[in-house]
Amino acid sequence: MTIQLNREAVTDVIKNRPRLWVSETRQSLSQELHNRPSVQMATCSTVSHIAVRINQDQRGKEFQQLCTLCARYNAPPPESDACCYYQHFTGFEIRWERHLEFSSYTFIRKGVSEALFDSFAIEFVPQQWFDELVGELVSAVNLVLRAEPPSDGLLRQAFENYQVFGSTVASGRANVFTSFRVHSDGFSRVYIETSQLNNYQAGRLVQRLLEIETYQMMALLSLPIAKALSADVAQIEQRLVGINQSMASTKDADDGEMLSALSHLANQTEQILADISYRFSATDAYYELVCSRITQLKEQELNHKERLSEFVTRRLGPGVKTCQALTRRLDALTGRIERASGLLRTRVDLSIEQQNQKLLAAINRRGEVQLRLQQIVEGVSIVAIVYYSMSLLDYVLNALESVDLALDKILVKGISVPVLLLSTWLAMRLLLRTIKKHTH
Secondary structure, eight states: OHHHHHHHHHHHHHHHSOOOOOOHHHHHHHHHTTSSOOOOOOSSEEEEEEEEEOOGGGHHHHHHHHHHHHHHTTOOOOOTTOSEEEEEETTEEEEEEEOSSEEEEEEEEEOOOSSTTSOOGGGGSOHHHHHTOOSEEEEEEEEEEESSOOOHHHHHHHTTTOOOEEEEETTTTEEEEEOOOOOTTSOEEEEEEESSOOHHHHHHHHHHHHHHHHHHHHHTTHHHHHHHHHHHHHHHHHHHHHHHHHHHHOSSSOHHHHHHHHHHHHHHHHHHHHHHHHHHHHHHHHHHHHHHHHHHHOOBOOTTOOOHHHHIIIIIHHHHHHHHHHHHHHHHHHHHHHHHHHHHHHHHHHHHHHHHHHHHHHHHHHHHHHHHHHHHHHHHHHHHHHHHHHHHHHHHHHHHHHTTOOOOHHHHHHHHHHHHHHHHHHHHHHHHHHHHHHHO
16 A cells, blocks of 8 residues: 555656756757667678768759659658668668768668679669769778688689788677779678677678778868869969069069969969868868777787778878878968068068158258248348338438438448348248248
């Protein structure tokens, strides 16, 4: 009876517990954590995996093609906004996953034929559907998962006499063999020998190997771009060297022309950086994913064969470093152009400052000449005023003589000249001082 009461109390608490409203964002983020789960794979299985590079404009057509394939096998189609689709068809299983830059199709079939890489689930899909598949093929892998260890003769036959790389993975519970080559059927090939992995562990191992193959191809997409741009970058560097030499050795060079050339080089460099920034950043991200997946394999040496990690780091690493080196080279080139432009602008500013100083000196000299002329004009003006004043004084003296006033005209005129000069000069100084006071 006591247990029954406790159960009822617990039930009441659960019923009365407040419930939180779940937003669409939280729901989608929670769902994202559970997207693309690992497949559980039987020990004897074959897998065909293809990855196609696709842009946003092609997503609608991609969805229609996937729906067409579902209709052919009377299977329910995926949701229009789905980022993954897993379905069992007649005789095989299909897994479609949408990634940011590419989409992957994985066809899984139980059972392995005696002749390795001879029969795969992809054969159930019509060739016409593959011919119309939208996007650019990036990688294609045929994978065999079997419990029996392969002989050297079987490996040579399966991998068409190419060099075989192999490793013991998953802490010694499985062996992996591959050639990292595109074989006569257009697919790369991977052989997994295991009898100690459960279905989930086998699925995780297969997923890692397929991701390594796909991500390393996506990482290498930048390598042809880097090789093609190396010549253009070298040409820009040579032109910059020529401009720097002209700046250092020629004083009579056209600064405006050099500044225009530097601006053109800066525009070219920034355009290249803008064009490759996303692609090269994606290369770094894919390379990190490849290295992470290889680390997760937990490789050990197998029969003196070259390990998968050794091949990937030895072949993929230099390609990625080439792209990274070009990015650093462009960044350094941008800095050099900025420094050269700064030096040239400083040179232009100094030249303008020197011209301004010369102009100010000429203006000062012109001012001094004008001042001297003004002083000469003032002196001449005083003399002219005194001269005309003496003429007026002569009329006055003549008038006084007519009234029999006894005056010595010569003496009066002699005395009047310095008096008139002094008074006129004082009057002119007073007038100029008054004008300057009002103008300021």
